[in-house]
């Protein structure tokens with residue numbers, strides 16, 4: 001499932017072929033994905049210029065010249081493919097249409113952007129740009145983890161007195177937007193905090209230390225995505241999924257990477273999600 005860094009990687013991959021470009025032809029091949037597509041989506045997209053391509057949490061938002069904003073959510077298995085344009089020194093011909101190509105955007109610049117989603121948990125919607133922040137999927141989101149509103153005093157205030165485990169608190173999209181299971185596991189390992197610790201039991205100093213760690217973990221993953229972007233472009237034009245090495249995530253039974261620590265990474269289930277942690281380093 002794509003997390004914030006993967007979505008940011010997809011956004012950056014789409015930037016050169018979408019931002020500032022006109023959608024010459026939008027083709028919509030089904031009525032909807034997770035939810036129905038908005039009425040007349042193909043017609044409303046066709047002819048629109050993409051003024052800005054931005055990201056909020058795990059959503060990509062394209063602000064259009066029609067004063068509407070296109071929201072794109074990759075869901076569990078959504079993929080974006082670019083074809084038909086020079087990308088670096090490589091050229092991808094338009095591939096034969098695939099079974100799960102649900103939305104195709106032919107850009108005036110010559111690129112074709114295909115949204116393929118086999119499991120159909122993805123979403124696309126259109127809303128007035130002026131009220132985009134009040135869209136049901138966006139309205140309740142907390143601040144962006146990389147943004148200025150997410151700082152030490154904010155997080156200390158939000159976690160104060162909370163009885164929930166820190167793992168669950170950081171996954172709570174009302175507290176901070178876009179953090180998922182993988183990067184919360186990595187953050188807590190670096191912060192040396194056990195995932196089951198009650199959020200309210202942490203000292204203000206421990207909570208404050210989480211903020212730069214969260215940013216660092218995400219920035220490293222976005223950086224890894226950036227390097228993979230070049231490879232993906234060269235490979236097949238598909239954006240978004242990249243190999244990234246984790247220190248605890250999915251490493252159950254493997255040695256802790258902290259120098260001098262002889263423990264093995266353990267896994268436990270919290271609220272139905274796997275938490276990976278070092279029983280020695282994280283207290």
Ligand SMILES: [Zn+2]
Pocket residue numbers: 256257258261262263278279280281282
């Ligand atoms: Zn350890």
